[in-house]
Amino acid sequence: MKKWKVTLACVFASLMSLGQQDQSPKLVVGIVVDQMCYEYLYRYYDKYCEGGFKRFMNNGTNCRNTNYNYVPTYTGPGHASIYTGTTPSDHGIVANEWYSRHENKEVNCVEDTAVNTIGSESAYGKYSPQRLKSNTITDQLKLTYPKAKVVSMSIKNRGAILPGGHLSDGSYWFDFETGQLISSTFFATELPNWVQKFNKRKYPEKCLKEETWNTLLPIEEYHESLGDDRKYERLLVGKETPTFPYNLKAMTNDSLHYGLFTSTPFANTYLTDFALKAIENEDLGTDGQTDMLCISYSTPDIIGHSFGPYSIEIEDTYLRLDLEVKRLLQTLDSNIGKGEYIVFITADHAVVPVPQFLTDKGLPGGYVFMDSIISTIDSLCELRFGARLLEHCDNLNMYLNNDRIDSLGLQKNDVVAFFGQHLIPWKGIKRVFTTNELYEAGKDHGWKDMIRRGIHHRESGDIVVMLEPGYLPKLTDSEEARKGTSHGSAYGYDTHVPLLWYGKGIEKQEVFRNINITDISATLIHMLYLQRPNAMSGQPIVELLPHGR
Numbered sequence: 041m042k043k044w045k046v047t048l049a050c051v052f053a054s055l056m057s058l059g060q061q062d063q064s065p066k067l068v069v070g071i072v073v074d075q076m077c078y079e080y081l082y083r084y085y086d087k088y089c090e091g092g093f094k095r096f097m098n099n100g101t102n103c104r105n106t107n108y109n110y111v112p113t114y115t116g117p118g119h120a121s122i123y124t125g126t127t128p129s130d131h132g133i134v135a136n137e138w139y140s141r142h143e144n145k146e147v148n149c150v151e152d153t154a155v156n157t158i159g160s161e162s163a164y165g166k167y168s169p170q171r172l173k174s175n176t177i178t179d180q181l182k183l184t185y186p187k188a189k190v191v192s193m194s195i196k197n198r199g200a201i202l203p204g205g206h207l208s209d210g211s212y213w214f215d216f217e218t219g220q221l222i223s224s225t226f227f228a229t230e231l232p233n234w235v236q237k238f239n240k241r242k243y244p245e246k247c248l249k250e251e252t253w254n255t256l257l258p259i260e261e262y263h264e265s266l267g268d269d270r271k272y273e274r275l276l277v278g279k280e281t282p283t284f285p286y287n288l289k290a291m292t293n294d295s296l297h298y299g300l301f302t303s304t305p306f307a308n309t310y311l312t313d314f315a316l317k318a319i320e321n322e323d324l325g326t327d328g329q330t331d332m333l334c335i336s337y338s339t340p341d342i343i344g345h346s347f348g349p350y351s352i353e354i355e356d357t358y359l360r361l362d363l364e365v366k367r368l369l370q371t372l373d374s375n376i377g378k379g380e381y382i383v384f385i386t387a388d389h390a391v392v393p394v395p396q397f398l399t400d401k402g403l404p405g406g407y408v409f410m411d412s413i414i415s416t417i418d419s420l421c422e423l424r425f426g427a428r429l430l431e432h433c434d435n436l437n438m439y440l441n442n443d444r445i446d447s448l449g450l451q452k453n454d455v456v457a458f459f460g461q462h463l464i465p466w467k468g469i470k471r472v473f474t475t476n477e478l479y480e481a482g483k484d485h486g487w488k489d490m491i492r493r494g495i496h497h498r499e500s501g502d503i504v505v506m507l508e509p510g511y512l513p514k515l516t517d518s519e520e521a522r523k524g525t526s527h528g529s530a531y532g533y534d535t536h537v538p539l540l541w542y543g544k545g546i547e548k549q550e551v552f553r554n555i556n557i558t559d560i561s562a563t564l565i566h567m568l569y570l571q572r573p574n575a576m577s578g579q580p581i582v583e584l585l586p587h588g589r
């Protein structure tokens with residue numbers, strides 16, 4: 041009887057473990073669309089094809105209320121938060137570039153002077169994840185299962201490096217000098233053969249010499265946008281109006297300008313081509329061990345900054361990106377197998393409509409010109425304390441000169457209070473927080489908590505300024521300053537992003553409760569049976585987990 045019980049228990053245990061392996065997908069593909077607003081899923085819905093975004097929306101799980109839970113909403117912090125499952129207060133990526141007090145200079149979130157480029161002679165490869173202070177889910181997968189493969193790619197270095205984490209088998213980004221996909225010695229000593237071969241196709245160069253970006257559909261059908269020639273749009277290099285068609289050869293005048301290539305949807309096609317080559321050549325999802333492929337499409341952000349969310353350029357970018365998503369899914373179906381993989385799509389932030397457009401329509405919004413604020417604060421400081429006390433200001437963080445405050449025998453709290461008192465009256469400034477009060481903030485302080493999650497004690501300033509809705513900070517006023525747009529705030533237009541899931545075990549459903557961006561990796565670890573990465577603060581989206589429902 042006892043023996044029978046033991047045998048049954050063993051059979052049961054082995055069935056359970058078999059079951060778990062069976063439940064893990066062969067491949068997880070994470071797609072980040074840089075600057076994608078939630079509403080793009082719906083505004084352009086009728087024009088999307090059946091096999092792209094709609095395949096997720098009609099057959100997968102759509103988390104319709106997914107939000108960033110910290111500021112600043114920029115690309116570096118966004119990618120780091122999606123893949124670490126925590127916020128800048130833990131992973132330390134507090135902006136794309138910030139002032140590092142201990143290094144006494146502005147630093148880029150992925151710069152690394154200790155490494156070198158592989159794949160070209162340029163300096164575009166001197167990047168690594170060394171500033172990322174916590175582990176990504178991709179790190180966790182590699183730590184637990186060394187056989188698992190992680191491959192990451194983007195036009196932007198930070199869009200590739202932060203998702204791939206520290207242990208990536210290959211993180212690749214675009215070299216704006218040579219038009220090649222490159223990496224750094226942090227990851228490998230040379231590019232794999234398949235990457236070298238891909239580079240030899242010279243697709244970016246061919247596009248610049250031969251291609252014209254025209255609208256996918258007849259331009260008069262773009263009712264979802266507000267016209268082609270609008271005063272709120274910046275000009276691409278070599279153009280006199282912000283209008284279609286964009287004849288790249290005529291615009292570059294025979295000198296190759298790879299920045300222009302990345303400002304067109306051709307760069308999305310290029311990255312998809314590269315992803316398909318990676319699936320094939322790295323044998324992703326073929327050995328019974330879950331692999332991860334991280335793709336970040338940077339071009340929607342580059343185009344969005346110039347033209348804003350109501351432009352035909354942005355609409356056309358999304359109609360074409362939809363076709364790229366379809367192409368990717370078709371390859372996953374045929375190479376990995378239908379129902380054997382999981383794909384999620386999200387964004388690293390969304391975007392504010394061009395503030396000048398908002399003010400012209402009588403809506404809240406505008407600009408705050410930092411140069412005049414800084415010069416006013418400097419003169420007030422000289423009058424009150426006998427010296428300038430602001431050391432540096434960027435990303436709406438003010439760094440005080442602590443040495444000078446000490447040598448003058450001043451109390452830092454008095455200086456901070458003085459700054460707050462003189463910043464708050466400026467039109468467009470909503471709140472001024474001192475980082476000391478933010479570090480002490482508890483739960484549920486609303487805006488305050490969002491800012492607290494976005495600062496790191498070693499990297500951030502002493503004072504953080506929050507602007508009113510619709511406002512963007514600019515250094516100085518000019519006609520150019522009032523064109524194009526940006527992001528970075530705690531408001532819905534920047535924080536509300538799509539989150540779509542499709543594939544193995546994912547049900548068709550819509551989830552309306554609040555999901556934080558940090559919940560994506562916190563969900564994936566359960567799909568992959570992993571330990572929580574070191575600083576993860578997100579919580580699993582139980583609706584996506586078979587045992588959680």
Ligand SMILES: [Zn+2]
Binds near residue numbers: 115345
């Ligand atoms: Zn951006």
